[in-house]
Amino acid sequence: xxxxxxPAVRMTGHTQRxxxxxxxxxxxxxxxxxxxxxxxxxxxxxxxxxxxxSRQTIYNHYREKETLFVAVVEDVMxxxxxxxxxxxxxxxxxxxxxxxxxxxxxxxxxxxxxxxHDGKFLRKLVxxxxxxxxxxxxxxxxxxxxxLTTALSALFxxxxxxxxLTIEDFDVAARQFVALGNxxxxxxxxxxxxxxxEELEKAxxxxxxxxxxxxxxxxxxxxxxxxxLAAISG
Amino acid sequence: xxxxxxPAVRMTGHTQRxxxxxxxxxxxxxxxxxxxxxxxxxxxxxxxxxxxxSRQTIYNHYREKETLFVAVVEDVMxxxxxxxxxxxxxxxxxxxxxxxxxxxxxxxxxxxxxxxHDGKFLRKLVxxxxxxxxxxxxxxxxxxxxxLTTALSALFxxxxxxxxLTIEDFDVAARQFVALGNxxxxxxxxxxxxxxxEELEKAxxxxxxxxxxxxxxxxxxxxxxxxxLAAISG
DNA sequence: GTAAAACTAGACGCCATTGTCTAAAACGTC
DNA sequence: GACGTTTTAGACAATGGCGTCTAGTTTTAC
Numbered sequence: 001x002x003x004x005x006x007p008a009v010r011m012t013g014h015t016q017r018x019x020x021x022x023x024x025x026x027x028x029x030x031x032x033x034x035x036x037x038x039x040x041x042x043x044x045x046x047x048x049x050x051x052x053x054s055r056q057t058i059y060n061h062y063r064e065k066e067t068l069f070v071a072v073v074e075d076v077m078x079x080x081x082x083x084x085x086x087x088x089x090x091x092x093x094x095x096x097x098x099x100x101x102x103x104x105x106x107x108x109x110x111x112x113x114x115x116x117h118d119g120k121f122l123r124k125l126v127x128x129x130x131x132x133x134x135x136x137x138x139x140x141x142x143x144x145x146x147x148l149t150t151a152l153s154a155l156f157x158x159x160x161x162x163x164x165l166t167i168e169d170f171d172v173a174a175r176q177f178v179a180l181g182n183x184x185x186x187x188x189x190x191x192x193x194x195x196x197x198e199e200l201e202k203a204x205x206x207x208x209x210x211x212x213x214x215x216x217x218x219x220x221x222x223x224x225x226x227x228x229l230a231a232i233s234g
Numbered sequence: 235x236x237x238x239x240x241p242a243v244r245m246t247g248h249t250q251r252x253x254x255x256x257x258x259x260x261x262x263x264x265x266x267x268x269x270x271x272x273x274x275x276x277x278x279x280x281x282x283x284x285x286x287x288s289r290q291t292i293y294n295h296y297r298e299k300e301t302l303f304v305a306v307v308e309d310v311m312x313x314x315x316x317x318x319x320x321x322x323x324x325x326x327x328x329x330x331x332x333x334x335x336x337x338x339x340x341x342x343x344x345x346x347x348x349x350x351h352d353g354k355f356l357r358k359l360v361x362x363x364x365x366x367x368x369x370x371x372x373x374x375x376x377x378x379x380x381x382l383t384t385a386l387s388a389l390f391x392x393x394x395x396x397x398x399l400t401i402e403d404f405d406v407a408a409r410q411f412v413a414l415g416n417x418x419x420x421x422x423x424x425x426x427x428x429x430x431x432e433e434l435e436k437a438x439x440x441x442x443x444x445x446x447x448x449x450x451x452x453x454x455x456x457x458x459x460x461x462x463l464a465a466i467s468g
Numbered sequence: 469g470t471a472a473a474a475c476t477a478g479a480c481g482c483c484a485t486t487g488t489c490t491a492a493a494a495c496g497t498c
Numbered sequence: 499g500a501c502g503t504t505t506t507a508g509a510c511a512a513t514g515g516c517g518t519c520t521a522g523t524t525t526t527a528c
Contacts, residue, residue, distance in 0.1 A: 019504070038362055040275030043485060054506045059487065123424065128272055128362050130425055145421055172418070172440050179417035183409040187379055190357065191364055206406050213448040253474070253526095277515060288476045293517065 019061075025051045026058055030072045035121045038128050039069055073125060073136055080118040081143050087112050088148070091155045095164035098216065099208055106181045106204035113148075115185065115195055124192070149174050165215050173215055180207035253295075259285045260292055264306045269355045272362050273303055307359060307370055314352040315377050321346050322382070325389045329398035332450065333442055340415045340438035347382075349419065349429055358426070383408045399449050407449055414441035 029051030033042045044065060048055040062068035087108050092101035113119055122144070126137050152174035160167045167173045184203035188195055195203070263285035267276045278299060282289040296302035321342050326335035347353055356378065360371050386408035394401045401407045418437035422429055429437070 022505085036365070038272045038274060040272060044487085045485075055486095056488090056507085057505060060504080064487070065485095124361050126424060127358050127426070131270070141421065141425070145424075169440075172444075175417040175420070176414055176440070176444055179413040179420065180410055183413035184406070186409070186413065187375065190360055190379075191375070192361070206403075206410070210406075210410055210448045214444045215447075256475085278517085279515075289516095290477085290518090291475060294474075298517070299515095 022051075022053060022057060023061055026053060026061060026068070027072055027075050029053075030068055031076055031121060034069060034072060035124055039065075039132075044068075069129075070133070070136060073122075073133075073140075076118050076121050077140050077144070080113065080122055080140075081147075083116075083118070084113050084144065084148060088151050088155075091152075093155075093158065095159065095162050098159075098164055099212055102211070103201075103204045103208045106177075106207055107200050109178075110181055110185065110195075110204065111197075111200055114182065115189065115200070120189075120192055123189075148178065152177060164217060166217060167215050176214075177207070177211055180211055183207060256285075256287060256291060257295055260287055260295060260302070261306055261309050263287075264302055265310055265355060268303060268306060269358055273299075273366075278302075303363075304367070304370060307356075307367075307374075310352050310355050311374050311378070314347065314356055314374075315381075317350075317352070318347050318378065318382060322385050322389075325386075327389075327392065329393065329396050332393075332398055333446055336442045336445070337435075337438045340411075340441055341434050343412075344415055344419065344429075344438065345431075345434055348416065349423065349434070354423075354426055357423075382412065386411060398451060400451055401449050410448075411441070411445055414445055417441060 026047070030042075030047045033047045033050060037043075037046075042065075044055055044058055047068075048058055051058075058068065062071055087105075090108060091105055092098070094101070122140060126140065130137050149171065153170040156165060156167055156173050156177070157170045159165045160170070165173075181204060182189065184206055185195055185199070188199075260281070264276075264281045267281045267284060271277075271280075276299075278289055278292055281302075282292055285292075292302065296305055321339075324342060325339055326332070328335070356374060360374065364371050383405060387404040390399060390401055390407050390411070391404045393399045394404070399407075415438060416423065418440055419429055419433070422433075
């Protein structure tokens with residue numbers, strides 16, 4: 001009696017018809033309203049209005065407000081995890097032109113996983129309703145930020161083994177990479193704003209520049225010098 | 235339901251008497267409930283119960299729910315700003331033992347300004363109600379994180395002029411210092427947890443270690459070399 | 469001690485919201 | 499065209515919170 005149907009899968013660009021479209025419309029509208037008003041402040045009527053759907057339709061699909069909320073969170077979580085996985089697969093694996101490639105990766109990560117719609121939604125909801133639904137966001141914590149750190153850590157280890165980086169603790173470096181990438185955007189992230197492409201680019205460049213000063217093998221112009229930074233870390 | 239029936243006591247530990255005590259008790263209780271439930275989810279009755287005060291007393295002091303909310307936010311903001319100012323005044327100004335002193339400062343900053351009660355409250359409320367009360371949190375944005383970055387930037391500039399650091403952009407370095415300091419605590423901060431002293435110490439040490447690898451003058455063992463990092467920045 | 473001020477407890481009207489119910493309408497399929 | 503399903507609009511009771519009011523009690527001030 002729970003849900004005999006598989007959760008709705010969104011096919012972008014192709015407008016689906018029928019009840020499936022209704023379900024997605026409701027989910028999107030509910031995500032919008034829940035994000036703006038929080039769980040307590042969101043009203044079913046407003047969600048129905050935004051979704052261009054009768055209130056009763058919402059109650060037909062999702063038994064009550066809480067069921068709808070859980071469905072919305074899981075839907076957004078799935079999208080966000082898929083996007084994170086996709087972005088992680090573009091991590092540079094070559095040692096040449098490290099600075100530019102890492103910068104481009106940081107831009108992708110910030111733009112598509114952290115500053116995008118779903119990222120803002122999840123961060124906001126985790127803070128506001130995280131205590132009330134611990135089980136709900138636990139999987140996000142593990143599959144979202146947890147996976148990000150673990151995966152980045154492994155990727156940095158690979159780069160270090162290739163000799164492109166000099167890293168003592170890969171987990172710490174992974175967290176610091178993410179933190180540095182957000183350093184210039186923290187305020188905007190907190191206020192829910194969306195950075196421009198220029199701001200994303202600049203933030204990533206600042207972050208990678210500092211990251212490589214701390215962890216990078218000096219390349220190109222310092223090729224004649226022995227790597228000084230290795231002396232510190234070693 | 236909730237077992238928070240003891241009247242709230244201010245930081246001093248000295249229970250004041252009279253209406254002033256009531257006002258503070260109400261402010262503390264309201265901060266607690268607003269933080270947990272958000273503005274919409276918080277009920278005056280619960281605040282009254284937590285404050286051990288009649289509901290009517292709240293309406294006597296603060297005309298309506300919104301007035302109370304604004305008073306609470308301003309109260310917490312004032313405390314947080316005073317604390318931030320106090321911590322900033324302990325920034326190290328000597329170049330010797332830079333790593334330990336910066337680490338201790340980072341611990342103080344994280345412990346007393348970012349991970350403490352007021353810091354969590356403000357971050358949460360800014361995210362949830364920031365859009366609804368832009369004017370209210372604008373001053374926080376300027377006097378809180380804004381002041382932090384500006385002040386840290388100036389302090390780093392002073393250290394750089396003394397030759398203790400090699401920094402190109404002081405504002406960027408200030409933001410990165412804060413970001414690195416939070417790198418290991420991000421998850422806990424997001425979930426509203428409170429780090430232990432050991433975690434604070436370790437996070438600060440990791441942060442400063444990396445910060446000095448990127449910006450620090452190489453000391454002691456590299457004293458004979460001219461500063462190599464300046465070659466990159468220049 | 470007394471008077472004013474503050475506090476309490478409870479009841480009250482008002483309004484918004486939730487979730488149910490019903491009858492009508494739209495939709496798709498055969 | 500007939501039929502079953504889905505959607506719609508509106509009415510409906512029930513709940514709960516906000517803000518007011520009142521009557522009675524406590525605290526403070528003089």
